[in-house]
Amino acid sequence: MQTDERFTDATWPASPEKATLDGKNKYLGFWLFLGGETVLFASLFATYLALKDKVPNGDAALAKDLFELPLTFVATMLLLTSSLTSVYAMYHMKNNHFKQMQAWLVITVALGFGFLGLEIYEFNHYVHEFHHTFTSSAFGSAFYTLVGFHGGHVAFGLVWIISLMVRNAGRGLNLYNAPKFFVASLYWHFIDVVWVFIFTVVYLMGMVG
Amino acid sequence: MANEQSNSANPNVDLKYRRKKNAEEMKHQVLSFTLMIFFTLLAFAAVGIEGFSHWFIKPVILLLAVVQVIFQLYYFMHMKHKGHGTIALFLFSGLAVGLITVLVFLTIVWI
Numbered sequence: 599m600q601t602d603e604r605f606t607d608a609t610w611p612a613s614p615e616k617a618t619l620d621g622k623n624k625y626l627g628f629w630l631f632l633g634g635e636t637v638l639f640a641s642l643f644a645t646y647l648a649l650k651d652k653v654p655n656g657d658a659a660l661a662k663d664l665f666e667l668p669l670t671f672v673a674t675m676l677l678l679t680s681s682l683t684s685v686y687a688m689y690h691m692k693n694n695h696f697k698q699m700q701a702w703l704v705i706t707v708a709l710g711f712g713f714l715g716l717e718i719y720e721f722n723h724y725v726h727e728f729h730h731t732f733t734s735s736a737f738g739s740a741f742y743t744l745v746g747f748h749g750g751h752v753a754f755g756l757v758w759i760i761s762l763m764v765r766n767a768g769r770g771l772n773l774y775n776a777p778k779f780f781v782a783s784l785y786w787h788f789i790d791v792v793w794v795f796i797f798t799v800v801y802l803m804g805m806v807g
Numbered sequence: 808m809a810n811e812q813s814n815s816a817n818p819n820v821d822l823k824y825r826r827k828k829n830a831e832e833m834k835h836q837v838l839s840f841t842l843m844i845f846f847t848l849l850a851f852a853a854v855g856i857e858g859f860s861h862w863f864i865k866p867v868i869l870l871l872a873v874v875q876v877i878f879q880l881y882y883f884m885h886m887k888h889k890g891h892g893t894i895a896l897f898l899f900s901g902l903a904v905g906l907i908t909v910l911v912f913l914t915i916v917w918i
Contacts, residue, residue, distance in 0.1 A: 608822045629894040633901035640905025644912035652918055667855050674847060682840045685883055689833045693826060736918065787883045791876050797847075798872035802854045806861045 602772050610694040614776035621777035628781045632788050639792050642744040643799060649740040650804070658735055659728040661804030670801040673716045674793065677752075680709035681790040684783045691779055696771045699779070703763055706786065710756045717749045741800070748796055751789050758782050839882040846871045 611617040616625055651660045687702035721742070724730040732742045759782050766775045850868040853859060881887040886895065 612825055626893060629897045633897035636898065636901030637904050637908070640902075641908050643905075644909040647909065648912040648916035649918075667851065671851055674851075675844075678840075678843060678847065681879070681883060682836070685836045685840075686833070689829060689836075692829050784884055787879060790883075791879050794872050794875050794879070798850060798868050802850055802868050803865055805854055806864050 602774055604770075605694060605772065607694045610771075611773070612692070614692065614694075614771070614773055615780035616777070618773050618777070621773065621780075624777045624781055628784060632784070635788065635792075639744075639747070639795075642740075642747055643795065646740040646744045646800065649736040652737050653735040658737075659724075659730050660737070661800075662807050664724055664728060664730060665801045665804050667805065669716060669720060670797055673713055673720075674797050676709050676713045676716070677790055677793050680706045680713070681787055683709065684786045688780060688783050691771065691776060694771060699771070700763055700767070703759055703779075707756055707759055707763075710752055710759075710786075714749060714752050714756070717745070717752075721746075745796060745800065748789070748792055751792070755782070755786050755789055758785065836882055839878045843875050843878050846875045 615621050653660065683702050683706045687699045687706060690696075690698035690702060730738050730741075732738055762775070762778055762782055766779075769775065850871045853864050853868055880898070885891070886898075
């Protein structure tokens, strides 16, 4: 099958992301990568849980002093919603609706930027108001490494999706780029999966004490 | 992960069916998203509302997170579809190693 072949709505395969051998291999390989990412994030969670609230003296801020419910809630809603909008994008991809797919991806990216902005504000707030920095305590190092790694994944995901959108803007959908969009959306969902554990284990459990 | 190419003599009839199937699947996705938001609200409420003991809150919000992630993996990331055996193997091996790491760090690190 010619991967750059032009398709009509009727000839477009039901699962375009897996219609070619290239697509199938990308899909499988990407999940192997996600298995590795699971180990990476689990190790960071383990480090954080072991070093939580381990500070050098009584003046240093602890988890329950730092975290606030409203900010975490808004960030969570932004990221969860961006997961749904990327599902909408893939729905339109399967229906061969390129423009709608791009539109939903733009919304996804905008929500992602909102999340990232909040995280930058949050870190800045901790550093200036609480002197909670990467080097101030074992707690600080573990916290910024875990949450920062997740933030880095969000930033990478944004660059990835934007590159795909720009690169394929004039080309439309074909079996060459459908798997690329699909794999990027999987990555975006995985970022959301990690965040679910971050907001539960780091923020909510941190506020409980 | 079968190659689901259309074999229909009249692709337009097939197209109609596929569109309907996709729309139905999208409806399930929106439903699972609603549930995920609901679980998130519950978890935040458990922490936000005063009066619950932390022995109650912690296991409950962890359980809510696990349920929510199952929705995310099986619906949004399509693991409920056929042909995801190898993928489940990758993910669950990663998870097994990861959970052991968490257990080990929690039990042997003290400062």
